[in-house]
Amino acid sequence: xxxxxxxxxxxxxxxxxxxxxxxxxxxxxxxxxxxxxxxxxxxxxxxxxxxxxxxxxxxxxxxxxxxxxxxxxxxxxxxxxxxxxxxxxxxxxxxxxxxxxxxxxxxxxxxxxxxxxxxxxxxxxxxxxxxxxxxxxxxxxxxxxxxxxxxxxxxxxxxxxxxxxxxxxxxxxxxxxxxxxxxxxxxxxxxxxxxxxxxxxxxxxxxxxxxxxxxxxxxxxxxxxxxxxxxxxxxxxxxxxxxxxxxxxxxxxxxxxxxxxxxxxxxxxxxxx
Amino acid sequence: xxxxxxxxxxxxxxxxxxxxxxxxxxxxxxxxxxxxxxxxxxxxxxxxxxxxxxxxxxxxxxxxxxxxxxxxxxxxxxxxxxxxxxxxxxxxxxxxxxxxxxxxxxxxxxxxxxxxxxxxxxxxxxxxxxxxxxxxxxxxxxxxxxxxxxxxxxxxxxxxxxxxxxxxxxxxxxxxxxxxxxxxxxxxxxxxxxxxxxxxxxxxxxxxxxxxxxxxxxxxxxxxxxxxxxxxxxxxxxxxxxxxxxxxxxxxxxxxxxxxxxxxxxxxxxxxx
Numbered sequence: 404x405x406x407x408x409x410x411x412x413x414x415x416x417x418x419x420x421x422x423x424x425x426x427x428x429x430x431x432x433x434x435x436x437x438x439x440x441x442x443x444x445x446x447x448x449x450x451x452x453x454x455x456x457x458x459x460x461x462x463x464x465x466x467x468x469x470x471x472x473x474x475x476x477x478x479x480x481x482x483x484x485x486x487x488x489x490x491x492x493x494x495x496x497x498x499x500x501x502x503x504x505x506x507x508x509x510x511x512x513x514x515x516x517x518x519x520x521x522x523x524x525x526x527x528x529x530x531x532x533x534x535x536x537x538x539x540x541x542x543x544x545x546x547x548x549x550x551x552x553x554x555x556x557x558x559x560x561x562x563x564x565x566x567x568x569x570x571x572x573x574x575x576x577x578x579x580x581x582x583x584x585x586x587x588x589x590x591x592x593x594x595x596x597x598x599x600x601x602x603x604x605x606x607x608x609x610x611x612x613x614x615x616x617x618x619x620x621x622x623x624x625x626x627x628x629x630x631x632x633x634x635x636x637x638x639x640x641x642x643x644x645x646x647x648x649x650x651x652x653x654x655x656x657x658x659x660x661x662x663x664x665x666x667x668x669x670x671x672x673x674x675x676x
Numbered sequence: 677x678x679x680x681x682x683x684x685x686x687x688x689x690x691x692x693x694x695x696x697x698x699x700x701x702x703x704x705x706x707x708x709x710x711x712x713x714x715x716x717x718x719x720x721x722x723x724x725x726x727x728x729x730x731x732x733x734x735x736x737x738x739x740x741x742x743x744x745x746x747x748x749x750x751x752x753x754x755x756x757x758x759x760x761x762x763x764x765x766x767x768x769x770x771x772x773x774x775x776x777x778x779x780x781x782x783x784x785x786x787x788x789x790x791x792x793x794x795x796x797x798x799x800x801x802x803x804x805x806x807x808x809x810x811x812x813x814x815x816x817x818x819x820x821x822x823x824x825x826x827x828x829x830x831x832x833x834x835x836x837x838x839x840x841x842x843x844x845x846x847x848x849x850x851x852x853x854x855x856x857x858x859x860x861x862x863x864x865x866x867x868x869x870x871x872x873x874x875x876x877x878x879x880x881x882x883x884x885x886x887x888x889x890x891x892x893x894x895x896x897x898x899x900x901x902x903x904x905x906x907x908x909x910x911x912x913x914x915x916x917x918x919x920x921x922x923x924x925x926x927x928x929x930x931x932x933x934x935x936x937x938x939x940x941x942x943x944x945x946x947x948x949x
Contacts, residue, residue, distance in 0.1 A: 454922040557830035
C-alpha cells in the first residue's frame with residue numbers, strides 16, 4: 404500500500420462523555436501510530452435516556468466538528484449513539500464510520516457456547532434492540548436478554564465506579580439476569596468497562612464478559628486497511644481531546660483511564676456545528 | 677388594580693427536567709389563577725455538573741422560547757440555573773425573572789435558631805457559593821455548610837426516590853453534615869423535595885427541612901403584584917408543558933408529582949432558540 408497524504412489524518416472518536424475513552428485506549432494500544440481526535444459531549448451527557456432524534460442530531464453535530472478537524476474515519480465510541488444514530492450518519496457522511504455494537508455482538512457470538520447472551524446497556528440501547536438484531540443475524544438461534552442499567556453512567560461519571568453502592572446497584576439491575584443461564588455478557592455501554600471488576604465478581608467465572616472496545620479497535624484496523632487509510636508515517640501518534648463542557652473534570656477522569664497525561668483538553672461549543 | 681390584557685399571559689417556569697415541577701406544583705396551589713408554561717430541558721439534563729457558561733447559554737435559549745410563548749414573568753425553578761445564570765439573564769431580558777435561591781435562603785434564615793444552615797445541592801450550586809452569599813447578606817453571623825450530592829438528580833430522574841439505595845446515598849453524602857449542629861437544611865435542588873421523606877428521616881426532628889418551592893411561589897406572587905401582572909380574569913388556569921426530549925417519560929413522572937393529568941406535553945428543539 405502506498406503512502407497517501409491522507410493517511411496521517413487523525414481518526415475521530417466520540418462519546419457522550421468519558422466512557423468512550425475506554426475505546427480510545429484500546430485503539431491507542433492496537434493502532435499506536437494512528438492520531439486521534441476525541442470528543443466527549445459533556446454538556447449533554449448522558450445519552451442513554453434520550454431520544455433517537457436527539458441522539459442523531461447530537462451525532463451529526465459531532466461528526467461535522469470532527470470533519471472540521473480533518474478526520475479520515477470516525478468511531479462512534481458510544482453504544483447508545485451506535486444503536487440509534489450509526490445508520491443515519493453513515494448515509495450522510497462520505498468517510499467510514501463504525502460503531503461499537505457490531506464488534507461487540509460478533510465477539511459475544513464467538514465466545515458463547517450455549518447461545519445465551521446477556522446485554523447490559525442504557526435504556527436507549529436496550530430499547531432499540533440493536534444488539535438483539537445484530538446477534539441474531541450472526542447466530543439465528545441465539546437468545547438475547549437485555550437489561551437497561553440507567554444509573555451505571557452517572558455512577559461512573561461521578562466517580563463511584565469502585566464504591567460499595569455500585570455493587571448494590573449492580574445487584575438491583577442484574578440479579579434477574581444472573582438467574583438465567585447466560586454464559587456471555589456484553590458490557591453494552593462504553594462506561595461499563597469501568598465497572599468491569601464489580602460485574603465480573605458478581606457473575607463469577609461461569610459468565611464470559613465481553614468488552615466491545617477491544618473488538619472495535621480490530622474493526623477500525625480492518626476499515627482503515629480496506630480504505631487504504633492506515634497511517635504508515637512511522638511518527639508517534641498525537642492525541643487531541645475536546646469536550647462541550649469544562650475540561651477540568653474530564654481531564655482528571657481521562658488521566659485515570661489513559662496511560663499518559665491529557666493536559667490540553669479544549670472546550671468547544673458543539674451546538675455551532 | 678385595573679385589568680390589563682397582559683395579565684392573562686402565562687408565567688414561564690423552567691428546569692433541567694422534572695424537578696421544577698415541585699415549584700410549578702406550589703405555584704398552582706398558591707396562585708391557582710395563573711396560567712403556566714413549563715419547560716423541562718430533558719435533552720440536556722442534568723445541569724448540576726455543567727459549567728456556568730453552558731448553564732447561562734441554556735437558560736438564555738429557554739427564556740427566548742418562553743418569551744415566544746408570551747410569558748409575563750419567568751421562574752427559574754432550578755437551583756443550578758438560579759445560582760449560575762439568574763444575574764446574567766435578568767440583565768438581558770425585559771420581564772421579571774426570579775430564581776429559587778433567594779426565597780430558599782430567606783426561609784432558612786427565618787427558621788434557624790442557632791444560625792447554622794446546611795445546604796444540599798448540585799456541584800454547580802454548591803461551588804458557586806450563592807446560597808452562602810445570600811444567607812450571609814440576610815444574617816451576617818450565619819454559618820453555612822454546603823454539600824454537593826451529584827447522584828441525587830439521576831436517582832430521582834430514574835425513579836429511585838423511594839428505593840433503599842437512595843437511603844444509602846443520602847448517608848454517603850450527608851453523614852458529615854449530620855455530625856455538625858445545623859438546625860436547618862435547605863433542599864437546594866428542585867429534585868430534592870422528591871427525596872424529602874428520606875432526608876427528614878435521616879436527620880430526625882432536630883433539623884428543620886426547607887423546600888424553597890413554597891417560598892418561591894410567595895415571591896412570584898409579590899413580583900406579579902408589584903408589576904401589576906396578577907391574573908384576575910377569574911378563569912381557571914391553563915397549564916402547558918414542553919420538553920427538549922421525548923415527552924413520554926416526562927409525562928409519566930409529571931403525573932406522579934402533579935395532581936392532574938399532564939397529557940399534552942410537547943417536544944421542541946431548544947437549540948433553535
